[in-house]
Amino acid sequence: MPPSILVVGGGIIGCATAYELAKAGCRVTVLERNTPGGEASGAAAGLLAPLGESREPGPFQTLAVESWRLYPKVVEELEAVTGMNVQYVTAGTVYPLLGGPEIEAARERMTWPLARELGVEVLEGARLREREPALADDIPAALFVQGDHWVNNERLVAAYAQAAAGRGVVIRSGVEVSEILVEAGRVRGVVAGGARLEADAVLLAAGAWSGQLMVSRRGTSRGERLPVEPVRGQILCVSNSPPLLGHAVHGRSVYLVPRPSGELLVGATVEHVGFAREVTDEAIERLIDEAVSLVPGIGARALLSSWCGFRPWAPDSLPILGPWPGVDGLFVATAHFRNGILLAPITAHLVGQCVLAGRAPALLGPFLPDRFFPATP
Numbered sequence: 001m002p003p004s005i006l007v008v009g010g011g012i013i014g015c016a017t018a019y020e021l022a023k024a025g026c027r028v029t030v031l032e033r034n035t036p037g038g039e040a041s042g043a044a045a046g047l048l049a050p051l052g053e054s055r056e057p058g059p060f061q062t063l064a065v066e067s068w069r070l071y072p073k074v075v076e077e078l079e080a081v082t083g084m085n086v087q088y089v090t091a092g093t094v095y096p097l098l099g100g101p102e103i104e105a106a107r108e109r110m111t112w113p114l115a116r117e118l119g120v121e122v123l124e125g126a127r128l129r130e131r132e133p134a135l136a137d138d139i140p141a142a143l144f145v146q147g148d149h150w151v152n153n154e155r156l157v158a159a160y161a162q163a164a165a166g167r168g169v170v171i172r173s174g175v176e177v178s179e180i181l182v183e184a185g186r187v188r189g190v191v192a193g194g195a196r197l198e199a200d201a202v203l204l205a206a207g208a209w210s211g212q213l214m215v216s217r218r219g220t221s222r223g224e225r226l227p228v229e230p231v232r233g234q235i236l237c238v239s240n241s242p243p244l245l246g247h248a249v250h251g252r253s254v255y256l257v258p259r260p261s262g263e264l265l266v267g268a269t270v271e272h273v274g275f276a277r278e279v280t281d282e283a284i285e286r287l288i289d290e291a292v293s294l295v296p297g298i299g300a301r302a303l304l305s306s307w308c309g310f311r312p313w314a315p316d317s318l319p320i321l322g323p324w325p326g327v328d329g330l331f332v333a334t335a336h337f338r339n340g341i342l343l344a345p346i347t348a349h350l351v352g353q354c355v356l357a358g359r360a361p362a363l364l365g366p367f368l369p370d371r372f373f374p375a376t377p
């Protein structure tokens with residue numbers, strides 16, 4: 001009998017991993033308290049930029065680049081299976097550079113082994129204006145990353161969910177998990193909607209809410225939670241019709257993403273304000289001011305909409321991926337913070353392998369949950 005797996009949370013991480021596990025033959029049920037993609041995964045900007053957050057080599061960058069490499073094939077597969085268009089674009093991102101030292105550091109990056117694969121260039125003066133005429137005149141130079149992709153993340157989660165359902169995954173919307181059942185150091189299932197649901201394994205992928213569920217490890221009587229907290233992101237959308245920008249632009253505190261739909265996303269704030277589900281006038285004004293300083297033409301564009309979402313964040317800002325120490329059969333995939341859309345394919349692949357094999361692949365080493373828990377006495 002193939003193993004049964006309950007996935008708590010139907011965001012991009014839960015849906016993508018459910019799809020991978022179902023492809024490997026598992027019997028998977030996703031338990032989602034609202035609707036799949038209704039939280040951070042639907043609120044995101046969909047920028048898939050492995051150098052966006054971390055331009056320094058290290059385990060996070062390795063994970064990000066591995067996921068970026070998987071994207072073309074993932075998109076091709078999901079579009080073929082579902083018939084959906086996820087508005088996947090590879091047109092490159094402009095990272096403005098503000099002065100001599102930044103330009104020097106960027107030139108050095110051109111010698112990186114990854115530079116050729118990602119299509120990294122330093123553009124200055126007329127060459128920069130030719131590439132992206134809408135940029136402000138006082139931006140002297142930019143790092144241009146030709147290989148950055150972006151995607152319509154709402155459609156992508158829907159495509160993952162539809163593809164998963166096509167593989168037999170049961171997606172139960174409107175079902176809230178209130179407890180993870182652990183007996184004698186082994187996960188037995190969950191309590192959802194007041195009912196006990198049993199399974200061979202449970203994957204906790206509840207995004208910013210992952211820290212709300214308590215788990216008791218073997219050898220400890222107290223319950224423990226993941227140290228995951230919400231970080232609010234407010235984001236807005238102006239018209240990009242007629243087209244103002246042909247590339248994404250990633251400034252210091254704001255990024256701009258032109259979608260094929262004619263929308264231009266301007267994101268996003270990074271706020272530790274708990275689960276305050278609110279878009280504020282101050283944040284919208286600041287985002288617009290910063291966007292205008294990069295691309296003055298945005299000042300004349302109509303504001304179409306604004307919204308917010310809660311990124312799942314861990315205190316070291318890194319994802320938490322792998323087995324829960326001391327509880328057989330319980331796994332975690334959360335805390336993707338600002339990069340959950342980018343990291344979804346590699347998370348699904350590696351966490352899927354981990355659930356199937358019962359141990360973590362080497363790439364997950366720096367992201368294991370046990371970094372937050374002292375050893376079991």
Ligand SMILES: Cc1cc2nc3c(=O)[nH]c(=O)nc-3n(C[C@H](O)[C@H](O)[C@H](O)COP(=O)(O)OP(=O)(O)OC[C@H]3O[C@@H](n4cnc5c(N)ncnc54)[C@H](O)[C@@H]3O)c2cc1C
Binds near residue numbers: 014047207312
């Ligand atoms: C404004 C903004 C812009 C962003 N831009 C980007 C970007 O450009 N690129 C990028 O890569 N990332 C971006 N991100 C980050 C990305 O959105 C997140 O890292 C990612 O969506 C996290 O996915 P998730 O599945 O873990 O969480 P979520 O999408 O939040 O999904 C978790 C799900 O779990 C459900 N749930 C919670 N508790 C329970 C429970 N007890 N029982 C049942 N269900 C439960 C929730 O309802 C939710 O649907 C952005 C985020 C924001 C907010």
